[in-house]
Amino acid sequence: MTTDPKPAQPSRSRLEPEPMPRRDFLGLAAWWSAAAALLFAFLGAARLPKAAVLPSPSKRFRVRLPGSLDSGQAFVPAGRSVAVFKEPAGVYAISTVCTHLGCIVKATEKGFDCPCHGSKFNKDGSVVRGPAPKGLPWLAVKHLGGDNFLIDEGKTVAAGTTVVV
Amino acid sequence: MNQVAEKRYREQPSAQERFLADLKALPRRFRETMFRSGAPRSDRTRSTFVFGNVFLHLHPVRTHRWSLRWSTTWGLGIAAISSFFVLLVTGVLLMFYYKPYPDVAYLSIKDIHFVVPTGRFIRNVHRWSANLMVVVVLLHMMRVFYTAAYRVRREFNWIIGMGLLAVTLGLSFTGYLLPWDQLAYWAITIGANIAQSPREVTDALGITQWFDIGGVQKLILLGSEEVGEEALIRFYLFHVMILPLVLVTLVAVHFWRIRKDGGLTRPADADRRLGPPSQETYPIFTEAPQKTYSLAAIVKGKTAIVGDGPEHTVPSMPHLMVGEAAVFMLTIAISLLLAIFLDAPLKELANPAVPENPAKAPWYFLGLQELVSHSAFMGGIGIPSIVLIGLGLIPYLDRESVGTGAWFGGPGGRILVLRAAVFGLLSVVIMEALVIRFGWIRQWWPGVPQLIITLLNPGTLLTVFYAAYSLACLRKYNSTRAGALALFTCFVCGFVVLTVIGTYFRGPNWDFYWSPSQWPGH
Numbered sequence: 237m238t239t240d241p242k243p244a245q246p247s248r249s250r251l252e253p254e255p256m257p258r259r260d261f262l263g264l265a266a267w268w269s270a271a272a273a274l275l276f277a278f279l280g281a282a283r284l285p286k287a288a289v290l291p292s293p294s295k296r297f298r299v300r301l302p303g304s305l306d307s308g309q310a311f312v313p314a315g316r317s318v319a320v321f322k323e324p325a326g327v328y329a330i331s332t333v334c335t336h337l338g339c340i341v342k343a344t345e346k347g348f349d350c351p352c353h354g355s356k357f358n359k360d361g362s363v364v365r366g367p368a369p370k371g372l373p374w375l376a377v378k379h380l381g382g383d384n385f386l387i388d389e390g391k392t393v394a395a396g397t398t399v400v401v
Numbered sequence: 402m403n404q405v406a407e408k409r410y411r412e413q414p415s416a417q418e419r420f421l422a423d424l425k426a427l428p429r430r431f432r433e434t435m436f437r438s439g440a441p442r443s444d445r446t447r448s449t450f451v452f453g454n455v456f457l458h459l460h461p462v463r464t465h466r467w468s469l470r471w472s473t474t475w476g477l478g479i480a481a482i483s484s485f486f487v488l489l490v491t492g493v494l495l496m497f498y499y500k501p502y503p504d505v506a507y508l509s510i511k512d513i514h515f516v517v518p519t520g521r522f523i524r525n526v527h528r529w530s531a532n533l534m535v536v537v538v539l540l541h542m543m544r545v546f547y548t549a550a551y552r553v554r555r556e557f558n559w560i561i562g563m564g565l566l567a568v569t570l571g572l573s574f575t576g577y578l579l580p581w582d583q584l585a586y587w588a589i590t591i592g593a594n595i596a597q598s599p600r601e602v603t604d605a606l607g608i609t610q611w612f613d614i615g616g617v618q619k620l621i622l623l624g625s626e627e628v629g630e631e632a633l634i635r636f637y638l639f640h641v642m643i644l645p646l647v648l649v650t651l652v653a654v655h656f657w658r659i660r661k662d663g664g665l666t667r668p669a670d671a672d673r674r675l676g677p678p679s680q681e682t683y684p685i686f687t688e689a690p691q692k693t694y695s696l697a698a699i700v701k702g703k704t705a706i707v708g709d710g711p712e713h714t715v716p717s718m719p720h721l722m723v724g725e726a727a728v729f730m731l732t733i734a735i736s737l738l739l740a741i742f743l744d745a746p747l748k749e750l751a752n753p754a755v756p757e758n759p760a761k762a763p764w765y766f767l768g769l770q771e772l773v774s775h776s777a778f779m780g781g782i783g784i785p786s787i788v789l790i791g792l793g794l795i796p797y798l799d800r801e802s803v804g805t806g807a808w809f810g811g812p813g814g815r816i817l818v819l820r821a822a823v824f825g826l827l828s829v830v831i832m833e834a835l836v837i838r839f840g841w842i843r844q845w846w847p848g849v850p851q852l853i854i855t856l857l858n859p860g861t862l863l864t865v866f867y868a869a870y871s872l873a874c875l876r877k878y879n880s881t882r883a884g885a886l887a888l889f890t891c892f893v894c895g896f897v898v899l900t901v902i903g904t905y906f907r908g909p910n911w912d913f914y915w916s917p918s919q920w921p922g923h
Contacts (some may be wrong), residue, residue: 351758
């Protein structure tokens with residue numbers, strides 16, 4: 237084996253890279269700090285699309301059940317997507333917003349039908365057929381005395397929970 | 402003053418004479434300053450006419466004869482940009498009267514329809530151009546796929562084209578809400594809940610309370626928990642500002658890249674197939690290029706299209722320009738004709754308590770809605786994502802060169818496409834018929850976990866069938882292009898059949914009816 241007469245460039249291992257010139261270091265540092273500043277500005281601005289207070293109306297509302305409401309007959313308060321029932325066992329409310337894609341289901345004799353994609357639900361809100369991934373939720377009901385009740389659309393309770401009058 | 406100078410002075414026209422002469426020359430001079438190159442009569446002025454004009458300089462000065470054949474493109478790209486131009490003009494006109502606030506929006510559309518002179522017509526043109534644009538963009542994508550025009554050099558432009566498809570659909574979807582009628586309200590409610598549909602999976606896994614990506618998506622889209630004033634202003638902003646800007650930017654890149662990629666794709670033997678040019682065709686360069694286009698000593702190397710001499714090309718002015726103008730006029734004519742004879746629909750004011758029955762999205766989403774009627778997540782997000790990813794991968798996985806630039810080019814060719822179409826049509830029709838006749842898992846076993854339905858529904862099964870068929874073709878012809886041809890054809894067939902079923906055969910409660918006349922009264 238012959239040795240190279242010319243003094244070869246001292247070969248550096250990949251593990252010991254050439255020390256970075258100060259100018260390059262400062263340049264890179266500037267780039268990265270600009271990138272980081274942009275990233276954090278973007279992350280901060282990403283909070284914008286969701287307001288701290290949503291414009292939805294209050295989810296709690298009072299209803300006065302008509303005295304003539306038969307057992308098994310749904311009472312739908314005006315402007316609300318809730319069906320209220322009065323049974324001998326007590327009063328309960330079921331949401332009429334389809335769990336599939338948010339259409340308003342219609343109370344029928346057998347239960348609830350969704351007009352949009354054909355989901356069908358039992359009287360107790362459980363899915364019978366169609367694409368709905370889960371049953372209609374039961375909503376929290378509070379008795380306020382007489383025929384008055386407070387219903388909270390934002391609070392679900394276990395199916396079968398009734399308020400005894 | 403000497404005599405000579407005095408004589409010259411006396412012979413000069415007076416200021417008044419010069420003024421009159423200049424006045425007479427005014428129209429000619431104005432024209433000359435506007436079109437500096439003069440009338441495009443010689444080869445030279447034809448060139449300067451194109452590159453000296455800011456609106457035309459996006460075009461090449463000379464165009465290959467292959468690009469000018471109708472059957473190369475059917476003018477679909479130009480038709481798409483033409484309908485966008487019509488939409489831009491009519492859209493701006495509609496903005497004079499439209500007010501993006503619930504209920505008021507509906508009244509302003511009624512004003513446009515009944516009170517504003519030409520308002521109804523302009524709204525109709527806007528509506529039908531939007532439909533036309535969606536159709537044309539889809540057909541344009543099919544053209545590019547079937548002529549294998551996405552191959553090497555043009556891969557990224559295919560991706561930009563997919564972006565343009567998405568933006569086109571986004572523009573259409575956001576515009577759908579603006580009239581604030583029943584149709585709009587419930588289509589957007591369904592759309593927003595599709596955005597929320599990852600909950601179907603997170604609920605089934607029981608992790609929604611920690612990881613509610615679906616809920617976040619819906620909230621960002623609507624700015625609220627239901628479709629209301631926040632949603633309307635958001636959709637409006639996207640429709641008139643954000644998406645048009647994105648579209649214009651992407652279109653600019655799309656067009657620019659066509660030039661940089663060497664014009665439209667053509668087969669390697671295009672010149673031989675075209676034969677000698679006809680006598681009427683303007684003279685064609687036949688010499689090899691004398692000049693190499695280095696990038697002006699800025700960098701080493703040559704531009705992409707060097708090596709392709711300008712032989713067998715014709716001047717873009719008039720050949721390309723006349724073709725483009727013809728497509729442009731045809732597009733406008735179709736929009737205007739539709740607008741004269743068909744009014745854009747406007748139903749009653751949006752009522753959040755009573756959904757439309759059936760509540761249908763715009764027609765090009767009805768194929769998706771048909772899938773969504775089996776599983777919200779798979780139909781609305783899962784399968785569309787698979788399709789988009791698949792489409793995006795095509796140019797990066799098909800690295801072959803057989804059949805570039807030819808219709809249905811590649812191993813298998815027309816026969817393969819025909820077979821795939823038969824397979825694609827049969828599988829989707831049989832699948833839908835079985836589901837309509839016998840129902841699906843939940844009717845057989847009501848207690849079945851949701852995750853099983855999400856994974857195993859007509860939509861996912863169809864996707865698996867199509868993928869399996871494509872893989873079989875890939876192996877049979879030993880070619881990725883053959884697999885892609887089969888898959889794309891199946892996808893088109895599935896899309897068409899599902900869209901037709903969703904549009905014409907689904908009635909109240911999304912039940913199957915042979916015709917709307919059989920719908921029960923409601």
